[in-house]
Amino acid sequence: MNAEETAFRTEHPALVPPRRMTPLRLSMDAPPLKGVVSSGPGIRFETVGWYEVLLAVEWDPHDQEGTRFSHTRIPGQEPLHSEAISAAVLTQLSGGRQLLRGNTIFGLDHTLEIVLEVWHDSPRPVTVRRGELRIRMLSDSD
Numbered sequence: 001m002n003a004e005e006t007a008f009r010t011e012h013p014a015l016v017p018p019r020r021m022t023p024l025r026l027s028m029d030a031p032p033l034k035g036v037v038s039s040g041p042g043i044r045f046e047t048v049g050w051y052e053v054l055l056a057v058e059w060d061p062h063d064q065e066g067t068r069f070s071h072t073r074i075p076g077q078e079p080l081h082s083e084a085i086s087a088a089v090l091t092q093l094s095g096g097r098q099l100l101r102g103n104t105i106f107g108l109d110h111t112l113e114i115v116l117e118v119w120h121d122s123p124r125p126v127t128v129r130r131g132e133l134r135i136r137m138l139s140d141s142d
Contacts, residue, residue, distance in 0.1 A: 042115035061096035
């Protein structure tokens, strides 16, 4: 990782109940990036800039029933990332890892925070082994 990016990750696997949107609590797990901080439930952007956000959610590949959904919710806005995919297909394609990339301008009144959320419709709880958002500065407001 270079000085222009940072990462926020789950500290432990999370057991996700069926049919309930579940935020994953993320902690900074890399050198800090100026103006990008943990907000408790998500990541807060205190500096206006153009950022790339790479999402990675590692679902338990042994449970292949149902659909897996991940997104980065921007409160009051459309999500930056959003994907729903069959658990069996996800396991075949990537061993259960959802990987998404997006970018937008953060730090304005309506884009101050993002939260990583997951959902599934398997008939039992499913483990998310790890969730991560990597943030890369593409251009700042200066």
